[in-house]
Amino acid sequence: MDFRLELIPLPVADVDRAKAFYADQLGFKVDLDFSPSDAFRVVQLTPPGSACSIAIGVGVVGTTPGAVQGLHLVVDDIHAARAELVGRGVDVAEVVDMSAPGKPAVSYAAFTDPDGNGWTLQKLPY
Numbered sequence: 001m002d003f004r005l006e007l008i009p010l011p012v013a014d015v016d017r018a019k020a021f022y023a024d025q026l027g028f029k030v031d032l033d034f035s036p037s038d039a040f041r042v043v044q045l046t047p048p049g050s051a052c053s054i055a056i057g058v059g060v061v062g063t064t065p066g067a068v069q070g071l072h073l074v075v076d077d078i079h080a081a082r083a084e085l086v087g088r089g090v091d092v093a094e095v096v097d098m099s100a101p102g103k104p105a106v107s108y109a110a111f112t113d114p115d116g117n118g119w120t121l122q123k124l125p126y
Helices: 015-025 078-087
Strands: 007-009 029-037 040-046 053-058 071-074 096-098 106-112 118-123
Touching: 015 029, 015 040, 015 053, 029 053, 078 106, 078 118
Parallel strands: 007 053, 071 118
Antiparallel strands: 029 040, 040 053, 096 106, 106 118
16 A cells, blocks of 8 residues: 655745745745635746646745644755755755764755744755
């Protein structure tokens, strides 16, 4: 039995601002922007190369905007990915390498969306 994680709802305060951040600055593909009423709007976006999408909107999730932390975007070249995002105006922290004795380093670079939801670029050692 497969259990595929394919959608993560993210709480945001301003849907249009968040949509612009994810689509224009991070380069996520806008899969859907649907609003049948003022009480409900869902925008689904997918990172390039990912099988998992995010959903932002109105009436999508009741969590406080900015409450989601620790989302990881795994990349092949963290320095190139960071430079690309910085070039698009994203405030990405410097790359930090972490390892345990005898283990290869895993690299991280953190950033947040306009509401404070926390993301991390991650480069695995494989």
